[in-house]
Amino acid sequence: MDEQKVIAELASHFDAIIRLIGENPEREGLIKTPMRAAKAFYYATQGYRQNPPELLEQAIFEDGGSRLVVVKDIEFYSFCEHHILPFFGTISIGYIPNGKMVGLSKLARLVDSLARRLQVQERLTAEVCRTVYETLGAKGVIVKCTAQHLCMKMRGVEKQDSATTTIHDAGVFSTDATLRNDFFESLK
Numbered sequence: 001m002d003e004q005k006v007i008a009e010l011a012s013h014f015d016a017i018i019r020l021i022g023e024n025p026e027r028e029g030l031i032k033t034p035m036r037a038a039k040a041f042y043y044a045t046q047g048y049r050q051n052p053p054e055l056l057e058q059a060i061f062e063d064g065g066s067r068l069v070v071v072k073d074i075e076f077y078s079f080c081e082h083h084i085l086p087f088f089g090t091i092s093i094g095y096i097p098n099g100k101m102v103g104l105s106k107l108a109r110l111v112d113s114l115a116r117r118l119q120v121q122e123r124l125t126a127e128v129c130r131t132v133y134e135t136l137g138a139k140g141v142i143v144k145c146t147a148q149h150l151c152m153k154m155r156g157v158e159k160q161d162s163a164t165t166t167i168h169d170a171g172v173f174s175t176d177a178t179l180r181n182d183f184f185e186s187l188k
Contacts (some may be wrong), residue, residue: 007042011037014038026077047116056136068096070094089163114128128168139171
């Protein structure tokens with residue numbers, strides 16, 4: 001289905017949702033809301049229309065000899081797959097090259113691609129780690145993700161100051177405590 005048809009279909013569903021909650025989508029402030037919401041949701045879920053490994057493969061180079069490469073505090077926005085409410089935060093990625101390195105901006109694009117889907121933080125962290133590890137053939141990868149979840153802030157337990165951290169590693173980071181410590185020290 002082409003983009004315009006998908007957006008039009010989404011808009012019709014947003015119109016129905018607005019009606020179901022008891023609001024009038026034809027009142028002045030809401031007339032264009034179904035279409036705006038559809039375009040925003042389509043954009044915010046663009047990860048479904050991307051191939052994460054291909055994003056990395058666009059900029060793989062011979063390794064210059066770095067022992068540890070860290071890109072920290074890559075911001076992301078996602079939707080909790082349980083409530084379709086946003087969660088957002090930062091991801092830091094460390095990897096040990098094994099003859100290949102990747103353009104740093106491609107790591108940020110990878111994070112966006114995987115985050116812009118219906119997602120849970122634990123899976124997002126693992127998917128980023130696995131994709132970097134497998135695509136680069138790195139000796140090791142470690143990923144730390146810290147996020148705030150609107151499903152915890154605006155509904156349910158309503159804990160405003162809560163944050164969740166998840167960590168996933170592969171390769172040498174799974175067995176080498178010194179490397180793990182080097183990664184965490186670089187984040188300070």
